Amino acid sequence: MMSSATLIRRAAPVLACIGLLAVWQVASLALKNDSFPTAIDAIRAIPDILGDKESLINILASLRRMAIGFGVAVLVSIPLGLLMGRSRSVAAFFNPLLMVIYPVPKAALMPIIMLWLGVGDVTKTLVIFLGVSLPVIYHSFEGAKAVEEKMLWSGAAMGLSPARRLVRIVLPAALPEILTGCRTGLVLALITMITSEMIARQSGAGNILFNALDMGQYDTVFAMIIIVGAMGICLDAIFERVRARLVRWSEPQFDMPLSFS
Amino acid sequence: MTVVPARSSEWVRPVRSQEPASAIIEIDRVSQVFQTSARKDHVALSDISLTIEEGAFVSILGPSGCGKSTLLYIVGGFVSPTSGSAKIKGHAITRPGPDRGPVFQEFALFPWKTVLGNVMYGPRQQGVRAAEAEAQSLALIEMVGLKGYESFYPKELSGGMKQRVALARTLAYHPEVLLMDEPFGALDAHTRTRLQNDLLNIWERDRKTVLFVTHSVDEAVFLSDKVVMMSKSPGRIREVIDIDLPRPRRRNELLLDPRYQKYIVDIERMFDESDEAGQAS
Ligand SMILES: Nc1ncnc2c1ncn2[C@@H]1O[C@H](COP(=O)(O)OP(=O)(O)OP(=O)(O)O)[C@@H](O)[C@H]1O
Ligand SMILES: [Mg+2]
Numbered sequence: 001m002m003s004s005a006t007l008i009r010r011a012a013p014v015l016a017c018i019g020l021l022a023v024w025q026v027a028s029l030a031l032k033n034d035s036f037p038t039a040i041d042a043i044r045a046i047p048d049i050l051g052d053k054e055s056l057i058n059i060l061a062s063l064r065r066m067a068i069g070f071g072v073a074v075l076v077s078i079p080l081g082l083l084m085g086r087s088r089s090v091a092a093f094f095n096p097l098l099m100v101i102y103p104v105p106k107a108a109l110m111p112i113i114m115l116w117l118g119v120g121d122v123t124k125t126l127v128i129f130l131g132v133s134l135p136v137i138y139h140s141f142e143g144a145k146a147v148e149e150k151m152l153w154s155g156a157a158m159g160l161s162p163a164r165r166l167v168r169i170v171l172p173a174a175l176p177e178i179l180t181g182c183r184t185g186l187v188l189a190l191i192t193m194i195t196s197e198m199i200a201r202q203s204g205a206g207n208i209l210f211n212a213l214d215m216g217q218y219d220t221v222f223a224m225i226i227i228v229g230a231m232g233i234c235l236d237a238i239f240e241r242v243r244a245r246l247v248r249w250s251e252p253q254f255d256m257p258l259s260f261s
Numbered sequence: 262m263t264v265v266p267a268r269s270s271e272w273v274r275p276v277r278s279q280e281p282a283s284a285i286i287e288i289d290r291v292s293q294v295f296q297t298s299a300r301k302d303h304v305a306l307s308d309i310s311l312t313i314e315e316g317a318f319v320s321i322l323g324p325s326g327c328g329k330s331t332l333l334y335i336v337g338g339f340v341s342p343t344s345g346s347a348k349i350k351g352h353a354i355t356r357p358g359p360d361r362g363p364v365f366q367e368f369a370l371f372p373w374k375t376v377l378g379n380v381m382y383g384p385r386q387q388g389v390r391a392a393e394a395e396a397q398s399l400a401l402i403e404m405v406g407l408k409g410y411e412s413f414y415p416k417e418l419s420g421g422m423k424q425r426v427a428l429a430r431t432l433a434y435h436p437e438v439l440l441m442d443e444p445f446g447a448l449d450a451h452t453r454t455r456l457q458n459d460l461l462n463i464w465e466r467d468r469k470t471v472l473f474v475t476h477s478v479d480e481a482v483f484l485s486d487k488v489v490m491m492s493k494s495p496g497r498i499r500e501v502i503d504i505d506l507p508r509p510r511r512r513n514e515l516l517l518d519p520r521y522q523k524y525i526v527d528i529e530r531m532f533d534e535s536d537e538a539g540q541a542s
């Protein structure tokens with residue numbers, strides 16, 4: 001049996017989605033604007049997109065670039081962030097570099113990268129890579145810095161070399177923080193994926209969206225927005241499951257409600 | 262827990278073995294100066310010299326902030342002293358090693374490992390086969406009274422339980438010297454007494470050298486061959502007192518022993534005197 005509290009928690013996201021669609025439906029009926037289709041019209045357009053082979057190939061190509069960009073970024077950023085967190089000289093070397101890149105919107109770099117690498121997959125994947133790297137580096141860095149010194153001392157007394165301490169102690173100890181960074185990175189990967197395809201129109205989910213916009217097919221535009229949004233929700237939910245499993249040992253035992261009434 | 266009934270013959274046994282004891286740890290004129298954030302020098306330890314014999318149980322007793330932990334870290338090789346030197350078996354201590362096993366005041370357990378995982382960590386690190394390491398670790402966990410908690414994570418344990426896991430984790434890799442920083446400070450009186458007895462049993466069995474930091478005068482007298490009394494600001498050795506009480510020690514007998522009582526009274530009086538001297542200056 002599910003308790004009523006669990007039931008409410010499970011139902012809440014579904015209710016939120018239904019609520020949002022209802023507000024949308026009412027608003028678009030009230031506004032009667034051509035460029036603002038009703039929620040029902042937008043949803044009706046979804047099967048057409050997903051049923052079309054060309055569109056499907058485009059969306060899958062987007063997801064592939066996103067996966068590669070995200071994966072490579074995580075593989076590079078975690079070791080770099082951990083090293084920066086444990087070594088002052090590594091941090092001193094990379095910090096200024098990262099501070100230069102951090103505030104620049106990664107999509108703004110695209111035109112330059114396109115000049116070097118063309119408008120193909122490499123450019124778009126590289127932009128996703130850049131977008132994902134920074135939050136992952138930052139959170140890995142903070143996580144590694146916060147590792148309790150006595151834990152490292154305990155490892156040293158057991159005979160772990162500095163390199164092994166980084167892998168066997170700093171990495172697991174910082175994992176909750178690292179995964180927070182990865183979660184932010186995943187959302188950013190989706191955002192940069194779409195923006196990169198907006199700038200370099202050639203293929204991808206972003207390409208479908210902006211082409212439809214140019215042609216005034218607003219049903220398709222909003223259907224694509226729903227599809228991308230759903231992708232975001234699914235990816236985040238999958239990631240959250242993996243995360244919760246990996247760091248079960250660190251989750252707080254007691255939920256602290258915001259109000260005590 | 263193994264409570265062996267005291268036989269009178271054991272009381273006749275000499276306090277220490279007859280063979281000449283050799284020094285295992287030599288601390289020679291060690292000072293430790295910290296830079297505080299206000300950019301002032303803070304002398305935590307001043308001119309500490311101390312020799313610890315192999316197999317001895319030595320307690321360090323002193324007020325909070327007198328540098329007990331710092332001294333332990335220096336022997337552990339975690340901190341290098343500002344001046345002076347520390348040696349183990351004649352070799353200068355430059356870094357930590359499995360010959361010296363620390364039990365920290367803050368436990369420092371690995372939160373991502375279960376109780377069993379924590380205790381097995383050291384032996385596994387030293388290449389002990391998994392099955393063997395597990396069997397040894399389970400025995401240690403039982404010894405510290407945590408049977409049934411093997412699969413618990415540190416966050417699921419009370420403070421006293423964490424402390425016991427920390428002790429088991431260090432014992433598991435058989436260091437020659439145990440460096441214990443107020444290991445029983447957070448425990449209730451009952452568990453504390455039990456663990457003191459267990460520690461003495463282990464120590465009497467394999468005669469590890471123990472350097473034991475504590476706030477408690479009777480704990481120091483009960484456990485030790487030697488009590489090092491420290492004073493504060495700057496941290497100095499005030500007195501080193503040999504505790505000539507027979508072993509194995511039984512708490513119920515010792516509590517009635519006038520010699521034991523006298524040690525406690527004497528040490529407490531010395532601390533009171535230094536308090537008064539401190540207030541007068
Ligand atoms: N990393 C540090 N930086 C600056 N000062 C320090 C540092 N570590 C310790 N000290 C200072 O050195 C002194 C001794 O500290 P220590 O932790 O060794 O004391 P202690 O005797 O173990 O105290 P307690 O019984 O409370 O654990 C204290 O005055 C403390 O403020
Ligand atoms: Mg201390």
